[in-house]
Amino acid sequence: MNPNQQNIIGPERSTGLPQVKGPEINDRDIINDMLAMEKYMAAGYNTAVNEASNQQLFDIQLQLLNEVHRAQRDLFNLMHQKGWYKLEAAEQNKVTQKAQQFANYRSQFPYQ
Structure with missing residues (x-):
């Protein structure tokens, strides 16, 4: 990970992860x-929608x-709010590069 990379964390991140006291879930x-x-x-x-045999089935599955x-x-x-799903902020030049690529x-x- 880039040391300058910024993490995107939820607002409750300061509470940290749940305390594990044993094998309990x-x-x-x-x-x-x-x-x-x-x-x-x-x-x-997604597969079911793509392979629906009629319109009514398609609509229900969609x-x-x-x-x-x-x-x-x-x-x-x-999970993000609790700080349990960590994301990394992308550098703006990489976002721009990917947007141009697509x-x-x-x-x-x-x-089109």
């Missing part, structure tokens, strides 16, 4: 497991996929 473990499950479900629903994404985001936000990719497609 703590709140962080439970929420992390829930987040992993939501990610797994999103992958499954709605479920959207609900899973919202639940996933809520869990991510909770703009170049997009310009290669005729259906």
